[in-house]
Amino acid sequence: MSHMLDAQIDSDAALVGALRREDPDAADRLVERYGERLYRLAACVTGAREDAEEATQVALVKAVRTIETFKGDSSFGGWLDRLAAGVAHRKLLRRPPKSETVALDDDAAPVRSRRPTFQSQ
DSSP: OHHHHHHHOOOOHHHHHHHHHTTTTHHHHHHHHHHHHHHHHHHHHOOOOOHHHHHHHHHHHHHHGGGGGGOOSSHHHHHHHHHHHHHHHHHHHHSSSOOOEEESTTOOOOEEEEOOOOOOO
């Protein structure tokens, strides 16, 4: 197991170096290596395929553009996860709120649903 972890760290270090050198193939390697992982994370946060796809794309572009902010204090994958989670969370917060109206029947006017309130005694 340690050997696999060392190999991942070495390949991530090579990828980070390539991104910092603006190697033309580095962004493609980043997408290939981490795209699916970041998409799954974004999908868990947003709960919507389109939002997850957009958040993943934004996060990958942001990773390329801000690679100099990666200091190596954590794993590269962890840094990407936090970046993608933040993008997905902001996407979720900007989503228009769902309507909270409930129609009693076709002739009735919609009634706003109420959330229960609890009072401490």
